Amino acid sequence: RQCRQAEIGESAxxxxxxxxxxxxxxxxxxxxxxxxxxxxxxxxxLVLDIKELEKQIAYxxxxxxxxxxxxxxxxxxxxxxxxxxxxxxxxxxxxxxxxIDSTLQRFPLVYVDSWTPxxxxxxxxxxxxxxxxxxxxxxLDLAERFCTSKATIHNIIIxxxxxxxxxxxxxxxENNILSLLKCKASMPAIFGDFNCCxxxxxxxxxxxxxxxxxxxxxxxxxxxxxxxxxVKSVTGVAPNGxxxxxxxxxxxSTSDVAIVKHSNMLAKLSPGDxxxxxxEFTIHSLLPQGIHxxxxxxxxxxxxxxxxxxxxxxxxxxxRIHAERVNERIKYFEILSHIPQQFRHISTxxxxxxxxxxxxxxxxxxxxxNNYSFDL
Numbered sequence: 443r444q445c446r447q448a449e450i451g452e453s454a455x456x457x458x459x460x461x462x463x464x465x466x467x468x469x470x471x472x473x474x475x476x477x478x479x480x481x482x483x484x485x486x487x488l489v490l491d492i493k494e495l496e497k498q499i500a501y502x503x504x505x506x507x508x509x510x511x512x513x514x515x516x517x518x519x520x521x522x523x524x525x526x527x528x529x530x531x532x533x534x535x536x537x538x539x540x541x542i543d544s545t546l547q548r549f550p551l552v553y554v555d556s557w558t559p560x561x562x563x564x565x566x567x568x569x570x571x572x573x574x575x576x577x578x579x580x581x582l583d584l585a586e587r588f589c590t591s592k593a594t595i596h597n598i599i600i601x602x603x604x605x606x607x608x609x610x611x612x613x614x615x616e617n618n619i620l621s622l623l624k625c626k627a628s629m630p631a632i633f634g635d636f637n638c639c640x641x642x643x644x645x646x647x648x649x650x651x652x653x654x655x656x657x658x659x660x661x662x663x664x665x666x667x668x669x670x671x672x673v674k675s676v677t678g679v680a681p682n683g684x685x686x687x688x689x690x691x692x693x694x695s696t697s698d699v700a701i702v703k704h705s706n707m708l709a710k711l712s713p714g715d716x717x718x719x720x721x722e723f724t725i726h727s728l729l730p731q732g733i734h735x736x737x738x739x740x741x742x743x744x745x746x747x748x749x750x751x752x753x754x755x756x757x758x759x760x761x762r763i764h765a766e767r768v769n770e771r772i773k774y775f776e777i778l779s780h781i782p783q784q785f786r787h788i789s790t791x792x793x794x795x796x797x798x799x800x801x802x803x804x805x806x807x808x809x810x811x812n813n814y815s816f817d818l
Contacts (some may be wrong), residue, residue: 505755515589518569523733532572533774538802542610543568551605561590570595571784594758600788611688611798619678619686619710628682630809635757636736640715641687642679643707643723643763645663645698647672648691648771648793650781665694673781675793676701677766677772678745679765683807688797691790698722708733718762764807772802 450784468494521527526811528536532656541563551564558581559567570584581592581599588595623642633639664670672694689705702725703710711717712766713732719725721738729735738755741747747755772778775796804810 445641498639513586514588516587517566517717525772531576533567533576533799534572534802539569539572542606542802546602546605546609549605549609552603553597554604555593555601557597559590559594559598560587561594566815567598568602571599572601572655572799575775575777575792575799579780580682598617603788603791603795606798611791611794615686615688615798615801617710618625620680620682620684622712622715625681628680628810630681630807633806634759636681636716636718636761638714638716638734639681639718639736639761640711642681642718642762642765643676643687643702644679644720644762644769645674645676645701645722646769647674647694648773648778648781648789650786650789651783659693662693662695670694673789674698674701674791675705676705677765677797678707679767679768681764682810683759683764683768683805685768685797685800688794690791699725699728703728718758718765720762768797768800768807771803771806775799779804 451584521531522536522539528534528539532539534542545567547564553559562570566588571586573579574584579587581595581638581659584595584599585592619641622638625640626637627639629639647665649668650663650672652671653663660671663671663673665674667679670774673691674696675691675693676687676689676698677685680686687706687707687710687755689701692701692704699722702723708725708730710735711730713730715732716734716736717723719737721740723735723737726735736758738758739747772793777792778783778796781792785792
């Protein structure tokens with residue numbers, strides 16, 4: 443009996459183990475299948491995501507190539523933080539450009555072509571106008587730089603020349619010669635022998651196109667000094683180097699004395715004032731009472747100057763040279779290198795605007811520059 447029970451026990455044990463394996467085996471197979479299904483599902487989703495990203499990359503590459511092929515217009519924002527570029531394009535430091543821009547924007551603009559170019563801000567319009575004055579870029583060149591048409595450039599530039607002239611020249615500079623008291627307050631040391639000087643005057647000429655078929659106009663604009671057709675202006679500079687007077691442009695054959703007489707500039711002076719000038723300004727008979735003129739002495743029939751006359755000539759030349767330096771700065775504006783036919787009707791305004799802009803540049807006299815500081 444015991445042996446029989448042992449046989450039964452031995453035979454029962456495998457049955458128990460087999461039943462256990464039989465019960466658990468399907469569970470293991472289901473788990474493995476689920477894991478394989480999850481893996482396949484995640485792999486498929488990743489493949490779809492990769493394909494979607496590849497499509498986005500291809501689209502962005504196409505868009506980037508399109509944008510790179512397109513021209514980007516020049517704006518003042520591209521150069522406003524670079525002082526060298528600002529001096530190259532509008533000839534002004536950034537802070538001075540901002541002053542002109544903020545002042546001009548206080549006034550409405552009436553465009554000469556009767557339509558408003560809305561594609562550009564007024565700051566960029568001022569920028570392209572100053573570029574035209576400084577570099578004299580052709581309208582087509584500016585149209586390419588700013589990605590617009592020649593008609594738009596013409597509309598903007600002519601309008602802003604009128605606006606700059608009205609606001610800054612007529613409104614601030616014209617008929618506002620510094621008083622003798624203000625001149626003495628900022629008198630450089632080089633004017634020590636002329637402490638009553640209020641104005642240093644000089645004449646300058648600008649070439650222009652031959653004025654059509656009008657022979658009278660051609661003879662009037664022909665300058666024997668320049669041997670070409672020119673227009674002439676008389677500029678007045680205060681002792682501190684500021685441009686305080688600019689006459690209209692006259693035909694090149696007009697004498698300096700005739701310009702002073704016709705412009706009526708002497709009426710703006712007061713008794714006790716002194717004028718420094720070159721020999722061509724023999725305007726003694728035009729001077730109002732109490733106003734003095736100091737010009738270099740004439741040699742006349744003498745063989746040479748006396749030592750005292752040589753000293754007078756040197757002193758006048760050292761002081762009067764600032765007017766010549768101002769005229770040189772005015773001519774740095776390339777638009778004045780030669781006035782074409784299309785600008786003849788506004789040539790005076792262009793010249794006076796360029797002269798006005800000189801006052802926004804750095805002082806040219808060392809004594810004034812050393813005391814000059816600007817914080818925006």
